[in-house]
Structure formats: C-alpha cells, structure tokens
Amino acid sequence: MSEFSLDLNEDQLQIQKWVHDFAESVMRPAAHEWDEREETPWPIIEEAAKVGLYSFEFIANAFADPAGLLMPVINEELAWGDAGIALALLGSTLAVAGIFANGTPEQLVEWAPQCYGSPDKVQLGAFCVSEADAGSDVSSLRTRAVYEESTDTWVLNGTKTWITNGGIADVHVVVATVDPQLGARGQASFVVPPGTPGLSAGQKFKKMGIRASHTGEVILDDCRIPGSCLLGGKEKLDEKLARAREGKRSSSQAALATFEATRPSVGAQALGIARAAYEYALEYAKERRAFGRPIVENQGIAFKLADMKTRVDASRLLVWRASWMGATKRHFGSGEGSMSKLYAGETAVWVTEQAIQIMGGYGYVREHPVERWHRDSKIYTIFEGTSEIQRLVIARAISGVHII
Numbered sequence: 001m002s003e004f005s006l007d008l009n010e011d012q013l014q015i016q017k018w019v020h021d022f023a024e025s026v027m028r029p030a031a032h033e034w035d036e037r038e039e040t041p042w043p044i045i046e047e048a049a050k051v052g053l054y055s056f057e058f059i060a061n062a063f064a065d066p067a068g069l070l071m072p073v074i075n076e077e078l079a080w081g082d083a084g085i086a087l088a089l090l091g092s093t094l095a096v097a098g099i100f101a102n103g104t105p106e107q108l109v110e111w112a113p114q115c116y117g118s119p120d121k122v123q124l125g126a127f128c129v130s131e132a133d134a135g136s137d138v139s140s141l142r143t144r145a146v147y148e149e150s151t152d153t154w155v156l157n158g159t160k161t162w163i164t165n166g167g168i169a170d171v172h173v174v175v176a177t178v179d180p181q182l183g184a185r186g187q188a189s190f191v192v193p194p195g196t197p198g199l200s201a202g203q204k205f206k207k208m209g210i211r212a213s214h215t216g217e218v219i220l221d222d223c224r225i226p227g228s229c230l231l232g233g234k235e236k237l238d239e240k241l242a243r244a245r246e247g248k249r250s251s252s253q254a255a256l257a258t259f260e261a262t263r264p265s266v267g268a269q270a271l272g273i274a275r276a277a278y279e280y281a282l283e284y285a286k287e288r289r290a291f292g293r294p295i296v297e298n299q300g301i302a303f304k305l306a307d308m309k310t311r312v313d314a315s316r317l318l319v320w321r322a323s324w325m326g327a328t329k330r331h332f333g334s335g336e337g338s339m340s341k342l343y344a345g346e347t348a349v350w351v352t353e354q355a356i357q358i359m360g361g362y363g364y365v366r367e368h369p370v371e372r373w374h375r376d377s378k379i380y381t382i383f384e385g386t387s388e389i390q391r392l393v394i395a396r397a398i399s400g401v402h403i404i
C-alpha cells in the first residue's frame with residue numbers, strides 16, 4: 001500500500017514552478033493593462049503557446065496525472081498570476097472538457113487540438129450552454145437541434161449568452177435541445193467547426209472583473225453542421241432519448257456531466273486569487289506603519305491574516321481532494337466537487353475583501369492589484385454553477401432528498 005502524502009512529486013513540482021514563473025514574469029506585469037483594455041490578451045496567449053503552456057498536449061498531460069493534482073496546481077498558479085488572463089488561457093479547456101465528457105475518442109482527437117491551434121496560429125474554444133432564460137436551470141435550454149436525415153445534417157437555432165470566448169472562438173461546443181419534452185435528458189452536445197455559416201457573435205459584455213477574458217453572445221441562425229459533429233454519435237443519442245422516453249434512469253446529462261468534471265479546477269482558480277491577495281496583504285501589513293509600529297503587530301490585523309491563510313489552505317485541501325477523487329474514480333457521495341468550488345469561490349471573495357481592508361485606502365485604488373482581485377473573485381460564486389446551486393448539489397447528495 002502506498003504511503004499517504006500531500007507532497008507534490010518531482011514532476012508536479014517542476015510543472016508548478018514552470019507555470020508559476022510564467023505567471024510571475026509574463027502575466028502579473030500585464031494584468032493591469034489587459035484589465036483596463038477589456039480585451040482578449042492575444043500576445044500573451046501567443047507567448048504561452050510558444051513556450052508550450054497553451055496547447056492540447058499540455059492540458060492532456062495535466063489531465064493524465066494519476067493523482068489528479070496537476071490541473072488544480074496549474075489553475076491555481078495561472079490565476080495567482082491574473083485571473084482574467086488565466087481564463088483567456090483556460091477558456092478553451094472548457095470546450096475540451098465538453099468534448100471529452102460527451103464525445104468519442106476519435107472526436108476528441110479531431111477537435112480538441114483545434115481548440116488551441118498552434119504557436120503560429122493560436123485558436124480558441126468555447127463551451128456554450130447558458131441562455132438568457134436558462135442559466136442555473138439548464139433543463140430549459142431553448143436552442144434547438146433538428147436532424148435532417150436526407151443530408152445527415154444537424155440544424156442549430158438559438159442564442160447562447162455569457163459565453164467565455166463566445167463568438168470569437170474557432171471551435172464552439174454547443175449544448176442544444178433535441179427533444180424539448182425531455183428537459184435536460186433531451187439535450188445533446190455538438191461541435192460547430194471553425195467558419196461554419198450561421199454562427200455569429202452577438203454582443204460582447206462589459207464586466208466587473210476577469211475583464212481580459214472575452215464574454216459574449218453566440219447566435220445560431222440555421223447553423224448547419226454535419227452529422228459527425230454530434231458528440232457521442234447518433235446511435236448513442238437515440239438510445240439515450242429512448243431510455244428517457246421510457247422513463248428509465250440516464251447515466252449522464254450532457255451539460256451537467258461537463259460541469260461536474262471541471263468544478264475543482266474552477267475552485268483552484270479562485271484559490272489562486274485568494275492566495276495572491278493573502279500574500280500581498282501579509283507583506284503590506286509587515287511594512288505599513290501606523291501609530292509607530294507595523295500594522296501586523298495589531299491582533300485585529302494579524303488575526304485577519306491568520307484566518308485568510310487558514311481558509312486559503314482549507315480551499316486547497318478541498319480542491320485537491322475533489323480532483324484526486326475524480327482522477328481515481330472515487331464516488332462523489334457528498335458532492336465533494338461542488339464543495340471545493342463553493343468553498344474556494346466564497347473564500348476568494350472574502351479573502352480579497354479582507355486584503356482591501358488591511359490595506360485601507362491603498363487597497364481601494366488601482367495603484368495596487370487587490371481591488372482588481374476582489375472584482376475578479378466575484379465571478380467564482382456565479383459561473384460554473386452558482387454558490388446556491390453548489391449547496392443544492394451537496395445538500396441533495398448528503399440527504400438523499402430532492403431538495404428544491
């Protein structure tokens with residue numbers, strides 16, 4: 001039996017250091033500029049692609065870590081560098097997770113590398129679920145996918161909203177309703193290949209935080225895609241729909257399966273922001289003097305820092321546990337994936353606010369990064385399942401009761 005350990009191994013430590021160095025030397029210095037510009041930081045994505053940090057190979061290698069810790073470690077370090085830029089680098093991974101969760105191995109090999117492109121021509125992926133009237137409630141998606149048997153073509157119609165990389169991506173993975181009577185069980189996921197007519201960008205949203213990450217609408221207007229773009233294939237979908245119509249249990253729901261697999265990594269991004277703010281506030285508290293001594297000598301400040309560090313470390317333990325459980329195929333009997341995202345997301349909001357408080361006026365102005373970190377942190381209680389939805393998942397898992 002292997003010995004229990006929370007130490008990262010040599011490989012994990014090496015990659016952690018490599019990603020950290022990139023975050024420190026490339027992302028941190030650029031963070032303020034791209035937050036102000038509110039644009040996708042193409043030069044940084046290109047730089048990441050050049051060094052091998054933005055590619056399917058890199059992500060596939062991280063996914064393959066038997067302990068499951070590489071993905072959270074990479075996410076934490078990148079978000080420590082800057083959450084907005086980190087999302088610009090990681091948004092494509094969401095699309096890949098959508099392909100991985102529902103596609104065949106052949107579809108993964110065909111489409112996942114196209115979500116990143118090459119160092120000479122970087123590309124983006126987007127995962128499109130949410131709609132104006134269907135965010136948490138993914139069962140009410142209105143985007144329709146209709147099959148045209150004579151031409152083996154799917155025709156997509158609808159509008160997706162708040163999509164990371166939406167409309168500017170090369171590969172869009174779209175969750176649509178095939179049979180509206182069946183709610184979430186009547187949905188399927190599709191790849192819309194680069195340049196497909198009928199897919200266009202709608203409005204781009206101006207946001208509170210993570211402003212280097214593009215968020216926009218995706219309009220699907222008689223968007224025709226080949227039958228081979230249905231993830232998982234027609235036979236599997238027909239079987240799933242037949243089971244649903246007979247009222248039998250289904251093993252997975254297209255959108256939910258993806259979100260479940262990605263939650264600990266999203267929690268790890270929140271953890272990266274929280275850690276950045278804690279470290280910054282600690283250094284500041286040791287330097288800043290008031291009433292003739294460093295402010296850290298006041299229990300009121302030192303105890304805040306003690307609580308911040310405790311919550312940061314607790315977040316990491318929850319994130320690592322859930323990632324390890326996912327990689328080793330443990331049963332998520334208590335909603336451990338949701339716990340990690342819930343706790344890390346709320347910790348990031350809380351820790352960044354404490355950091356502002358510790359820094360007083362300096363914390364509130366853009367001369368220092370903590371106000372940006374606070375703005376960035378808030379999305380982690382909203383996307384990939386709001387805090388309330390995480391609590392719902394956990395409460396249902398622990399009680400066995402269908403709490404509404």
Ligand SMILES: Cc1cc2nc3c(=O)[nH]c(=O)nc-3n(C[C@H](O)[C@H](O)[C@H](O)COP(=O)(O)OP(=O)(O)OC[C@H]3O[C@@H](n4cnc5c(N)ncnc54)[C@H](O)[C@@H]3O)c2cc1C
Nearest residue numbers: 127128129130135136137162163164215383384385386388
């Ligand atoms: C910056 C950004 C990036 C995003 N990126 C993507 C993306 O790439 N792809 C994608 O598909 N989506 C994306 N989203 C959408 C995001 O996932 C949704 O905003 C989120 O799921 C919440 O949905 P909603 O906004 O419709 O809120 P609603 O579902 O309308 O919820 C409103 C409030 O009601 C609460 N609530 C709802 N139902 C319940 C319940 N049963 N019990 C208790 N409380 C409840 C919610 O927690 C929330 O507080 C993104 C959003 C943002 C802002």
